[in-house]
Amino acid sequence: EAGVAQSPRYKIIEKRQSVAFWCNPISGHATLYWYQQILGQGPKLLIQFQNNGVVDDSQLPKDRFSAERLKGVDSTLKIQPAKLEDSAVYLCASRRLGGALDEQFFGPGTRLTVL
């Protein structure tokens, strides 16, 4: 099966600019996650969707970050305006609903550099 797709793979912007990331999960996976991974740290959950509803966005900085999954399939994560500390890899992951395993399948990530 095809994996989780993300684009772009790399993005360089200046602070105060806006940026958007796109994720297409594995077909049939109802749960979709966006993580922020700062260099040398573990993935930090930003938002979790189940179908097109938000399950958890408690760690999403809502003053500048937004995410949507309108049709319950692909998703976009936006940062507006970006700050220097937003430099990180943004990982999208998906998981099948139900079943015995909670395995998350990760995409290749988008490496964001804010100058």
Add this chain to the structure above:
Amino acid sequence: GQQVMQIPQYQHVQEGEDFTTYCNSSTTLSNIQWYKQRPGGHPVFLIQLVKSGEVKKQKRLTFQFGEAKKNSSLHITATQTTDVGTYFCAGLTGGFKTIFGAGTRLFVKA
């Protein structure tokens, strides 16, 4: 808030030596998953532990889940250069949140 602590932060070993990373949660977990992230790559699922005291093996890798379901360990016997990467534990809380540890970065010298 709920936390998952992982130690050590990094470890250098000679090829053939053993390696262990430990994971501790501030709360009881529903399950714990382990992921491996190669340098420049993304996390890849290794295994999931669910039962109290559970032990699972994958070739040279042994995973344990503590009796209280608050801690876990990953042990690699006789490391190889292909084991290089960062190993993350990820705990699923009772509130169905997945919390990742900070990871242990393994360096293996041939």
